[in-house]
Amino acid sequence: MLKLSDFAAVIFDMDGLVLDTEPTYFIAWQQAAKNMGYELSASFCESLSGLHYQAITEQLRSYCGADFNLQRFNELSGRCWHEQVNRYGINVQPGFNELIKTLEQQQIHYCLATNSSAINAKECLAFANLTDTFTTIISRDDVLNGKPEPDIFLKAAECLNVPIHQCLVLEDSHAGILAAKRAGAYTAWIPSTKIINPVTLSLCNIMVNNLADIITLVVDPRSTIIN
Secondary structure (H helix, E strand, O other): OEEHHHOOEEEEOOEOOOEOOHHHHHHHHHHHHHHOOOOOOHHHHHHOOOOOHHHHHHHHHHHHOOOOOHHHHHHHHHHHHHHHHHHHOOOEOOOHHHHHHHHHHOOOEEEEEOOOOHHHHHHHHHHOOOOOOOOOEEOHHHOOOOOOOOHHHHHHHHHHOOOHHHEEEEEOOHHHHHHHHHHOOEEEEOOOOOOOOHHHHHHOOEEOOOOHHHHOOEEOOOOOOOO
């Protein structure tokens, strides 16, 4: 039976997994688009979950048209986002603090591996009062290709000096699970949306409801999915 202590390291995604940032992004994107005369549906915003900046801009152009002013959109959405988080902060996902304490007690290495830029990642962590939580942060700036390519997770394992197959990757998005699968890590999917993508479900090793479930993780390695 596999349990948390069987892993040499745990690699955390950030947006939607550690931090409840995605709703703040969605609101900012929708407000900015509305100001420009466009409408972004909730389902479209959710489809961008886990993607890196370049992929998001490509999807925006495809959705809104080739003449969509990305520079203006970025300015407006950035302003809207900062207004939100300055006022309300960013919530930490349930179970995170307890899981970190458990990892430290069991002396299991951990790090953050995010498709966000380093500047954005550190800013988000600061708004969530987690500035000093991660001593190792792998961002989109550190690799050639972002998720869903495996580069970020392979880099994270390298920085931790742990073989990737001994790493437990915690992800909330399809792009993240696909990247971790390609890297060769053991993958735990904690969906950040109510809609369960059957393809993502088939790719992950396990699916759990929240980060607290990882603490008491016990799974038969011959099985693939638990919930």
